[in-house]
Amino acid sequence: KNQVxxxxxxxxxxxxxxxxxxxxxxxxxxxxxxxxxxxxxxxPVSLTIMTFSENTKSNGRYTATLxxxxxxxxxxxxxxxxxxxxxxxxxxxxDPYNQGGKLIFGQGxxxxxxx
Amino acid sequence: KAGVTQTPRYLIKTRxxxxxxxxxxxxxxxxxxxxxxxPGQGLQFLFEYFSETxxxxxxxxxxxxxxxxxxxxxxxxxxxxxxxxxALYLCASSFSGTGGxxxxxxxxxxxxxx
Numbered sequence: 407k408n409q410v411x412x413x414x415x416x417x418x419x420x421x422x423x424x425x426x427x428x429x430x431x432x433x434x435x436x437x438x439x440x441x442x443x444x445x446x447x448x449x450p451v452s453l454t455i456m457t458f459s460e461n462t463k464s465n466g467r468y469t470a471t472l473x474x475x476x477x478x479x480x481x482x483x484x485x486x487x488x489x490x491x492x493x494x495x496x497x498x499x500x501d502p503y504n505q506g507g508k509l510i511f512g513q514g515x516x517x518x519x520x521x
Numbered sequence: 522k523a524g525v526t527q528t529p530r531y532l533i534k535t536r537x538x539x540x541x542x543x544x545x546x547x548x549x550x551x552x553x554x555x556x557x558x559x560p561g562q563g564l565q566f567l568f569e570y571f572s573e574t575x576x577x578x579x580x581x582x583x584x585x586x587x588x589x590x591x592x593x594x595x596x597x598x599x600x601x602x603x604x605x606x607x608a609l610y611l612c613a614s615s616f617s618g619t620g621g622x623x624x625x626x627x628x629x630x631x632x633x634x635x
Contacts, residue, residue, distance in 0.1 A: 440623075449525070449611050449626030450564075495564070507554070507577025509624070511564040 408433045410498050412512035420520055423486055427515045429479040429496030441470050441481045442495040444514070450495055453481070486519045493517070523547065525614050525627035533633045539600040542630045546593050546614030552576075553595040554624065555587060558609040570595055599632075607634045 410431045419425050431439070438457045442450035454463040454470040456479070462471045467484045483490055496512040526545045534540050546553050554577075555567040566579040570589035587597040593614070599606055609631050613624035 442626075447609070447629070447631065449613075449628050451626070452623055455623065507566055507569050507579065509566070513563040 408498075408500065408510045410496055410510045410512040412494075412496050412515050414515060415513070416516040416518070418518045418520060419486055421486060421488055425483050425486060425517065427481045427483075427494050427496075427517070429481070429512055431477050431479070431496070431498045431510070431512075433477075433498040433500050433510050435500050436474065436477075437499045437501055439470075439472055439479050440497045440499070441468070441479075442497060444493045444495060446492070453494075483517075488519050488521060491517060491519045525612060525625050527610075527612055527627040527630050529630060530628065531631045531633075533635060534602050535635050536602055536604060538602050539598065540602060540632060541596055541598045542610055542612075542632075544595045544597075544612035544614075544627060546595070546612075547625055550614035550616050550625070551593055552615045553589060553593065554613045554615075555595070555597050556611045556613065557581075558611055558629070559607075564611070567597065602634045604634050607632060 413428045438455055440455040441453045443453050444450040453465050453468050456463050456472045458474050469482045472479045493514040493516050495514045498510045501508040528543045544553055552571045554569040557565045567581055568575055568587050569577040573589045584600045589595045609629045611626050611629045613626045615624045
């Protein structure tokens with residue numbers, strides 16, 4: 407069964423600290439993996455997307471890694487800011503066209519950054 | 522380029538009523554997907570429309586329906602509302618051409634069923 411599992415479920419860190427969120431998937435075939443950031447009450451916004459051949463992708467203070475062999479991805483946030491408080495969702499697509507019905511969503515990690 | 526817009530943003534209904542939500546995709550995007558998001562279930566896929574045709578459908582009862590118009594705008598309808606239908610309803614649009622299509626999400630419609 408295609409599944410995406412994220413850990414931890416929730417995380418509290420102090421402003422300025424780094425953190426790493428994990429995503430393990432059992433999706434086959436694999437086309438791409440995307441990390442989304444979702445602020446409370448808003449729609450998700452894409453942070454990074456990686457295909458099979460990519461190991462790392464950065465977007466400002468956000469760096470995603472992908473190990474296609476172990477089917478694991480991580481999202482590293484450097485020098486966290488209060489605005490990083492959000493839910494982070496890992497999404498895996500077996501379909502290069504990313505058809506809506508084919509995407510496999512993780513449950514998300516709720517990150518809270520405290521001053 | 523304007524993003525995905527959804528109307529209304531908030532809605533309060535009572536059990537048994539029906540509701541229609543609207544989604545306007547990014548100009549040029551032909552695919553619109555709808556999702557239900559609840560704290561316990563995360564994002565659940567409802568259906569996807571492409572060029573006015575339903576291309577994929579999730580595991581929701583027939584009370585949930587949708588359609589897409591020739592300008593790619595989409596509506597979803599929920600009839601005979603139940604308390605469990607309270608959720609954030611998100612739509613996402615994509616070009617759905619070749620290769621790595623990103624889904625762009627709207628801000629969502631927060632539906633509360635009393």
